[in-house]
Amino acid sequence: MYIDDLQFKHKFSNIVTGKIDEKLEFAATIKGDPHLDALYYEQFLESKRDLKYGLMMKKRMKLPAFEMRDEIINLIENNQICVISGETGCGKTTQVAQFILDDYLTKQKGSTCRIVCTQPRRISAISIAMRVAEERAEKLGNSVGYQIRLEKELxxxxxxxxxxxxxxxxxxxxxxxxxxxxxHLILDEIHERDIMSDFIISLMKTVITKRKDLKLILMSATLNSDKFSKYYDNCPKLEIPGFTYHVEEYYLEDAIKHTGFEFSLPLNKFREKQNPKFHFMKRNYDKRHAEYMRQFGPYLRKLRYDKRYTLDVIQQLENPNCEELSYDLIVDLIIYICHKMKEAGAILVxxxxxxEISQLHNLLQFHRNFNVQDYLILPLHSQMPTVDQRQIFEPPPPGIKRKIIxxxxxxETSITxxxxxxxxxxxxxxxxxxxxxxxxxxxxxxxxxxxxAKQRKGRAGRVKPGICYHLYHRGREQFLDSYPLPEILRTRLEDVILMIKLLQLGPAMEFLQTLLDKPSEKTVEVSIELLKRMNALDEEENLTPxxxxxxxxxxxxxxxxxxxLGSIFSCLDPILSIAASLDYKDAFQLPLGKTEAAELKKDQLANDCKSDHILSHIALTRFEECVTQFQAKSFCWEYFLSYYTLVLQQNMKKQFMLYLRDMNFVTDTDPKARDDEEFEELVIHPDHKRVQLHKxxxxVTEGVYESPFLVYYLRLKSTSDFIHDATMVHPLPLIFFGDQYAQHIDNGVTSISVNRCLKFKCSEATMMLISELKKQMDWFLEYKISNPGLVDWTTDTPDVKVLIAVMELITNEDTGEIDLSAYDDYDDNTV
DNA sequence: GAGCACTGC
Structure with a gap:
């Protein structure tokens, strides 16, 4: 059986180590269909006679893009690749694809036109598709459609x-x-420089050499559109003027001038309290002040010379703390706008x-110069329940003077x-x-x-002229970076590397060098190392089964x-929930001012399971058990859960099942079909660092841990080095599912170690037993992964016996049958 | 003792 396995792996590696060029050789050119050409032409003429089409057309004609229609069509027709740039409001996103399609339809070659336009976000893909269908007086699914993960209307x-x-x-x-x-492939919003866009831009360089009839249109904001044109051998560029209303831009100096705000003197609280640390603080402050003046002295001197601001204002700017977030200043500004500015419209902070949102919200709630009843204050954060509410987009109800968000x-980009x-x-x-x-x-x-800053400012000018206050002074501006660091330079690259491998683009490093911005060699190395350690890549960097x-x-x-592993061990249902929750997002919300109540409900739902992962499964299971939508929504309301997040998690589980079935790991797509027992198993990330459990x-509230070990998925440093999600685990699962297994005999004491950092004392007999079981289990797992298929738990084969033995051992750990104790000096990464 | 934002046939 295991000899077959080796042969299989060998054959397998031949399949996946080809080159992308070979696949592209078979690229076919698009063939026209005269019957469809005529039909689509007729339909197009028909829809143009529609009253609604005409009405929409009047609006479309006002867009700056519309005036450049012929130029745009010619540019695309005469070039395989081009860059179209334009600011928000120019209409490029909704119009360019339609120009191309309408041109094809009119020339009666509609059947050869199939345009794909990519968007970085799910919501924009849907809403743009709906808008474009409306402009064409059609329903989605005719000439316009969309596709996002788990949802499509093609x-x-x-x-x-x-x-x-x-x-x-x-x-x-x-x-x-x-x-x-x-x-035609249109890549929209590529200036945002998300990983997916950067990746496809490079991938297309290879593809277009073999697909000569495929047009590539890169669409970006004007600011950095040159970079994309240069990347594609200086391909032609077209700029569409934007259309937004003028936004008056103010800075910190103006905010101080308008409100008369004064910053508190930095050392006051220490002086008052005769704080023993005063001298230390003073030295510290003097140093910061000197540094600040070195950087901004010239600007402040220029301000004095200009006389545009009073000395009072300039003195405020000489305080090195003046650019630090001041809630009082923001409150004063909001009050100033509410009381002094006549123009109606919402305030966005x-x-x-x-x-920060929470603190400002509190201050406004109880401020004596601010009549809260007159205003609608809406916090907006991905984890607050308000993101799902329509209130944000609607005009404030009667009697409310302003909406303050x-x-x-x-x-900035996702919610408009x-x-x-x-x-x-x-x-x-x-x-x-x-x-x-x-x-x-x-x-x-x-x-x-x-x-x-420009994007934030632009948010004020969508319906009429607006006003924007930046809470830093103009002197700061020259020190600000032009663009945010592209996402690909800010993340680990395991999934990008796997994509490179599946697409057969050669050595990961080589391909990554061809990107618009190259990730550091160190990042690539670290990511490849992890993939090798997981046994996803072999030593030659080829994909393993x-x-x-x-x-x-x-x-x-x-x-x-x-x-x-969840499918092999027949404990899929909880694993699917955990996978959906970790890979997408946590469904628990953080309602402003009700965090304690939310925590209590969370604890109640957890029912002492000692695992954030199992908790996410409980939440999703309870949600899935709801019969009606009303029940489901009440359940979410009671436990402060996001309905939409849970729906998506639920659909993700179904999607995972389909994948596992296609890969032959399961035959049934019912997640619970073969679950034998409840036992979870997670990937382990050892580290020698001291970390803290996130609140x-x-x-976090659990006082006594039966086991000193936790497994986690996300570790993120913010105010401290935090682990965000955890499950308490006993040593045996760590030994069986951790990697870098080793055994030791030191001075007659036998022990087992995993992950090079966890070492467990045990008897020699235990060591021999575990080691034999682990070896056999690893063989079997590798075999099952190369040759997917259901594990038949009813048979008596040695492999199944091994799995059952491991499962029994792991799940009965607390019976104390096995002597296993952790070495103190190795448990650095326990919490 | 605490939670920028996205995304996958």
């Missing part, structure tokens, strides 16, 4: 436009890299995160509120970063870039491996 195959997320088209290209049948950068006329930009945002040298992920607040499965699954590789984990 248009007719020929003569159509499909709006999809970049991830969807990339996933399709894994099996169809030549984009068979697609005539950009803050960095949850606690306190938001994170979610309102049309009636905003005033923007207050705190000048900072939080950003996730990865440091390969320390293998740390961080989430810290930092200065925004000029591109962010396991790697092949992981590359195809639409989840991060570690979560994919968990899914495969959102239910284990």
């Amino acid at each position: 248009p007719r195959v020929k003569g159509s436009i499909t709006f999809c997320t970049t991830g969807v088209i990339l996933k399709q290209m894994e099996s169809d890299p030549s984009l068979d049948g697609v005539s 950009f803050l960095t995160g949850y606690s 306190l938001s994170t950068n979610i309102a 509120i049309d009636d905003v006329v005033y923007v207050i930009d705190c000048g900072k945002h939080k950003m996730k970063k990865y440091c390969p040298e320390t293998n740390n992920q961080t989430l810290l607040s930092e200065w925004v870039t000029l591109a962010n 396991l790697g092949f499965h992981l590359a195809r699954l639409p989840v991060h590789p570690q979560i994919g491996k968990m899914l495969l 959102k984990s239910i284990l």
Whole structure:
């Protein structure tokens, strides 16, 4: 049996080590269909006579893009690749694809036109598709459609436009890299520089050499469109002027001038209290002050010379703390706008995160110069329940003077509120970063870039002229970066590397060098190392059978491996829930001012399971058990859960089952069909660092741990080094599912170690037993992964016996049959 | 003792 296995693996590696070029050789050119051409032409003429079409056309004609219609069509027709740039409001996203399609339809060659337009976000893919269908006086599913993960409304195959997320088209290209049948690929919003866009831009460089009849249209904001044109050998570029209303831009100096705000003197509280630390604080302050003046002295001197601001204002700016987030200043500004500014419209305040929103919300609630009843204050954060509410988009109810939205950068691109006329930009945002040298992920607040500031300002000018306050002074501006660091330079690359391998693009490093911005060699090395350690790549960096499965699954590789093991061990249902929750997002919400109640309900739901992972499964199971939508919504309301997140998690589980069935790991797509017992098993990330359990984990309140070990998925440094999700585990699962297994005999004492950092004392007999079982289990798992198929638990074969023995051993650990105790000096990563 | 934002046939 195991000899077959080796042969299989050998054959397998031949399948996946080809080159993408060979696949692309078979790329076919698109053939026309005269019958369809005529039919689509007739239908097009028909829809043009529709009253609604005419009405929509009047609006479309006002868009700047419309005036450049012929230029755009000619540019695309005469070039295989081009860049179209334009600011928000120019209409490029809704019009360019329609120009192309209408041109084909009119020339009676509609059957040869199939446009795919990618969007970075799910919501935009749907809403743009709906808008475009409306403009064409059609329903979705005729000439316009969309596709996002787990949701689609596809248009007719020929003569159509499909709006999809970049991830969807990339996933399709894994099996169809030549984009068979697609005539135009439009990559929209590429200036955002998300990983998917960067990746597809590079991938297309190879594809277009073999698909000469495929047109590639790159669409970006004007600011950095040159970069894309240069990347494609200076391909032609067209700029569409934007259309937004003028937004008056103010800075910190103006905010101080308008409100008369004074910052508290930095050392006051220490002086008052005769604090013994005063001298230390003073030295510290003096140093910061000197540094600040070195940087901004010239600017402040210029201000004095200009006389545009009073000396009082300039003195405020000389305080090195003046650019630090001041809630009092923001409150004063909001009051100033509410009392002094006549123009109706909502106020949008950009803050960095949850606690800032919460604090400002509190201050406004109880401020004596601010009559809360007159205003509608809405916090906006991805984990607050308000994101699912329509209130945010609707005009304030009668009797309410203004809508005031306190938001994170979610309102910068993802959520658009049309009636905003005033923007207050705190000048900072939080950003996730990865440091390969320390293998740390961080989430810290930092200065925004000029591109962010511009985008925030633009949010005030969507319906009429607006006003934007940036809470840093003009002197700061020259020190701000132009653009945010592209996402590909800020993350680990395991999934990107697996994609490179599945697409047969050669050595990972070589391909990554061809990207618009190249990730550091160290990051690539660290990621390849992890994939090798997981046994997803072999020593020559080829996909192993396991790697092949992981590359195809639409989840991060570690979560994919968990899914495969879950199916082999027949405990899929909880594993599917955990995978959906970890890979997508936690469904628990954080309602402002009700966090304690939310925590209590969470604990109640957890029912002492000592696992955030099992808790996510409980939440989803209880949700799935609800019979009616009303029940489901009440359940969510009671436990502060997001209905939409749970629906998506539920659908993800179904999707995972389909994948596992196609890979032959299961035969039935009912997740509970073969679950034998409840036991979970997770990927282990050992580290020698001291870490803290994040407060959102239910284990935080747990006083006594039966076991000193936790497994986790996400570790992120913010105010401290936090583990965000955890499950208490006993030593044996760690030994069986951890890697780098080794045995030791030191001075006659036998022990077992895993992950090079956890060492367990045990008797020699135990060691021999575990070692033999582990060896056999690993063989069997590798075999099952190379030759997927159901494990037949009813048979008596040695393999099944091994699995059953392991499962019994693991689940009965607390019976104390086995002597196993942790070495103290090795348990560094326990919490 | 605490939670930027996205995304996958």
